[in-house]
Amino acid sequence: xxxxxxxxxxxxxxxxxxxxxxxxxxxxxxxxxxxxxxxxxxxxxxxxxxxxxxxxxxxxxxxxxxxxxxxxxxxxxxxxxxxxxxxxxxxxxxxxxxxxxxxxxxxxxxxxxxxxxxxxxxxxxxxxxxxxxxxxxxxxxxxxxxxxxxxxxxxxxxxxxxxxxxxxxxxxxxxxxxxxxxxxxxxxxxxxxxxxxxxxxxxxxxxxxxxxxxxxxxxxxxxxxxxxxxxxxxxxxxxxxxxxxxxxxxxxxxxxxxxxxxxxxxxxxxxxxxxxxxxxxxxxxxxxxxxxxxxxxxxxxxxxxxxxxxxxxxxxxxxxxxxxxxxxxxxxxxxxxxxxxxxxxxxxxxxxxxxxxxxxxxxxxxxxxxxxxxxxxxxxxxxxxxxxxxxxxxxxxxxxxxxxxxxxxxxxxxxxxxxxxxxxxxxxxxxxxxxxxxxxxxxxxxxxxxxxxxxxxxxxxxxxxx
Numbered sequence: 001x002x003x004x005x006x007x008x009x010x011x012x013x014x015x016x017x018x019x020x021x022x023x024x025x026x027x028x029x030x031x032x033x034x035x036x037x038x039x040x041x042x043x044x045x046x047x048x049x050x051x052x053x054x055x056x057x058x059x060x061x062x063x064x065x066x067x068x069x070x071x072x073x074x075x076x077x078x079x080x081x082x083x084x085x086x087x088x089x090x091x092x093x094x095x096x097x098x099x100x101x102x103x104x105x106x107x108x109x110x111x112x113x114x115x116x117x118x119x120x121x122x123x124x125x126x127x128x129x130x131x132x133x134x135x136x137x138x139x140x141x142x143x144x145x146x147x148x149x150x151x152x153x154x155x156x157x158x159x160x161x162x163x164x165x166x167x168x169x170x171x172x173x174x175x176x177x178x179x180x181x182x183x184x185x186x187x188x189x190x191x192x193x194x195x196x197x198x199x200x201x202x203x204x205x206x207x208x209x210x211x212x213x214x215x216x217x218x219x220x221x222x223x224x225x226x227x228x229x230x231x232x233x234x235x236x237x238x239x240x241x242x243x244x245x246x247x248x249x250x251x252x253x254x255x256x257x258x259x260x261x262x263x264x265x266x267x268x269x270x271x272x273x274x275x276x277x278x279x280x281x282x283x284x285x286x287x288x289x290x291x292x293x294x295x296x297x298x299x300x301x302x303x304x305x306x307x308x309x310x311x312x313x314x315x316x317x318x319x320x321x322x323x324x325x326x327x328x329x330x331x332x333x334x335x336x337x338x339x340x341x342x343x344x345x346x347x348x349x350x351x352x353x354x355x356x357x358x359x360x361x362x363x364x365x366x367x368x369x370x371x372x373x374x375x376x377x378x379x380x381x382x383x384x385x386x387x388x389x390x391x392x393x394x395x396x397x398x399x400x401x402x403x404x405x406x407x408x409x410x411x412x413x414x415x416x417x418x419x420x421x422x423x424x425x426x427x428x429x430x431x432x433x434x435x436x437x438x439x440x441x442x443x444x445x446x447x448x449x450x451x452x453x454x455x456x457x458x459x460x461x462x463x464x465x466x
Contacts, residue, residue, distance in 0.1 A: 007074060007150070007313075007336055012226045016154045017219045017240025018247075023157045024215030024310070025248055026108075026303030028164050028276055028295045031255045033111045034211055035275040037370060039259075039268050042205035047191040047256045049205030050212060054249035057213040059413025060381045061245045063388035064220050065238035066406055070391075072223035072237065075317030077384040084387040087323065088447065094318050095443035096380030100214075100373045101311035103435060105349030107370055108307065109135035112300035115293045118274065132353045139353070142304045143346040146312070149335045150225050153305055160302040167295035168255070171276065174283040175258040183261035191260075203423035207374040210420070212252055214377050216244045218306040221313040308345055315341035323450055371428060372435030378421035379440060385414025 012020070038046045064076065073079035075094055082090020113134035117125045124130040146153050190196050197205075219226075223237035259268065262279050271278035280292035316338035319328035332339040389411035396403045428436065 007225050007316075007331065007338070009225060012150065012154055012222060012236070012240075014236040014239045014243075016158070017222065017226055017237050018243040019157050019161050019240075020154065020222060020306055020309075021216040021219040021241050021244025022247060023161045023299075023302040024218040024306035025213055025244075026215065026299040026306075027248070027251050027255065028168055028292075028299035029108065029111060029303050030212045030252070030299075031259065032115075032274060032276045032296045032299075033107070034208055034370060035256070035259050036268055036271060038205055038208040039265065041208060042201055043265070044185055044188070044191055044260060045196055045201065045205060046209075047253060047260065048193065048196065049202070049209040050252045050256050051192060051249070052194065052202075053206050053209035054213060054245075054252065056206075056413045056416045057210065057216075057381075058245055058249070059409040060385050060417075061216065061241050062405055063385045063410035063413070064217055065241055066392060066410075067384065067388050068220060068223060068238050072226070073317060074221055074224045074313040075321070076217060076220040076223070076314065077380050078314055078318055078323075079321075080391075081383045081387045084391045085383075089383060091318070091323050091447050091450075092440065092443055093380045093383045094314050094323070095446075096376045096383075096440055097314050098311060099439035099443070100376035100380070101307050101314075101345060102348050102352060103373050103376075103439070104307050105139060105304070105345065106135075106352055107373065108300055108304045109139050109349070109353065112138045112297055112304065114274065115277075115297045115300070118277065118293050119290060119297075136350050136353050138301065139304065139346060139349050142301055143308060143342060146305055146308045147332070147335065147337055147339050147342050149337060150222070150309075153309065157302055157305065160298045164295050164299045164302070167291050168251070171279055171283065171292065172254060172258055175262050175279065178283060179261045184264045184267075185260040187257070187261065191257075200423065203420050204427065206416075206420045207371060207378070207424045210377055210417070211370050211374045213245075213248060214373070215303055215306055215310070216241055216248065217381075218310045219244065221310045224313075308342060311345045312338045312341040315344060322454060324446060325450075325453070371424070371432045372439065375421050375424065375428075375436035376440060378417040382414040382417040382421075385410040385417070389414065 035046070038049060042049055064080075067080035068076075070080055070083055075090075077097065078090050078094025080090075081093040110131055113131045114125050116134055116138070117130065121130075145156055219237045219241045226237040226240075259275060259279065262282055263271070263275070267278055268275060274293070274296070276292040276296050277289065280289040283289070284291075315324060315328050316331070318324045319326050319341070328341045328344065329338065330340045331337065389407045392406040395406040396408075425433070425437070
């Protein structure tokens with residue numbers, strides 16, 4: 001082991017960054033797990049919710065890309081918000097991501113577990129105990145891969161994402177061929193019309209739709225491990241984020257259309273976290289339909305991997321800057337990975353998984369964690385949007401394109417996220433509020449402890465935050 005604080009520089013290029021960004025959102029996983037929730041909330045307007053939230057998230061992507069010009073940083077939003085608004089706001093931007101990532105270990109590993117049990121022992125799928133135990137096994141295996149090195153993690157992602165896209169493409173083509181002329185839900189302009197939404201309906205759908213897109217920003221947390229570009233220009237990590245976002249908006253809109261033309265509302269509700277399998281079962285005979293289950297497993301494993309990467313790099317960066325205890329900044333001498341921070345999310349994920357097993361059903365666990373994560377995503381990403389708009393406010397006079405890209409689009413995206421979060425709070429039940437809001441408020445404790453540690457002279461002054 002080592003006290004070294006340098007990660008494996010120059011390990012990833014633009015293509016690998018784009019794959020990481022796509023894998024971070026896990027298209028097959030997101031559609032399989034979140035579709036039933038969003039359709040139950042807004043029905044056929046799910047397509048519009050996905051599209052408009054994609055535009056909102058694109059604005060946040062622009063904010064991250066431009067802020068990355070300040071300095072590529074493993075802490076991403078934490079570092080840049082701190083640079084613009086001060087250490088405390090930066091800390092909470094990072095903390096929001098850390099908390100969301102911990103809850104994500106539940107909402108991600110559970111679908112991997114249910115899909116695994118569908119293949120191995122279908123009668124155990126509704127057993128919360130078996131599902132959580134299987135989820136813990138998946139979490140452990142992925143943690144081992146991530147700890148061994150960023151190159152190994154990127155190779156794994158290339159394979160997983162490639163297989164996932166082949167299966168998803170086959171589903172899309174078969175869906176339009178078989179159900180294009182006899183859709184379960186006849187396509188309509190209403191699906192996309194912004195006038196179909198009330199403010200409450202938009203906020204309700206958007207909080208879930210944002211969850212679809214979350215994870216692309218792992219490209220920014222890996223920017224210190226990405227090959228460098230020319231000073232003042234977009235880094236390969238930013239290019240990767242751009243292409244990941246373009247592909248994701250197209251893919252999610254198309255997949256949501258596929259869901260609606262193939263499945264009825266009752267079939268979507270009954271499918272629960274196995275929507276892709278429900279689609280495949282109507283399109284392909286057994287055993288080919290099980291390829292959708294395999295796609296969901298691979299996609300879920302991929303997003304667990306990227307989320308562990310995102311958490312560990314953020315915690316590493318915050319500890320390196322002494323905002324968290326410096327023990328979390330330890331880097332393995334051979335693997336050049338923040339191994340302590342990686343083990344932290346594994347341990348917390350396992351504890352939360354088995355704690356959640358006391359909830360009455362798998363669906364209850366997923367609904368609470370998805371909504372809580374959506375709130376936390378809005379929190380830390382809106383801070384990044386505001387930071388970009390403020391930092392580059394002088395660009396407002398440098399032409400329409402520059403003003404929109406650097407200031408207006410990130411600012412409007414941040415404002416929309418604040419609106420979505422605030423409008424949704426009254427709709428949360430007690431458990432979701434505890435997860436979502438309480439998880440962020442807990443951050444005051446490590447913030448206070450860090451303040452005491454630095455004042456007592458026992459901390460290690462960060463080198464990259466200032």
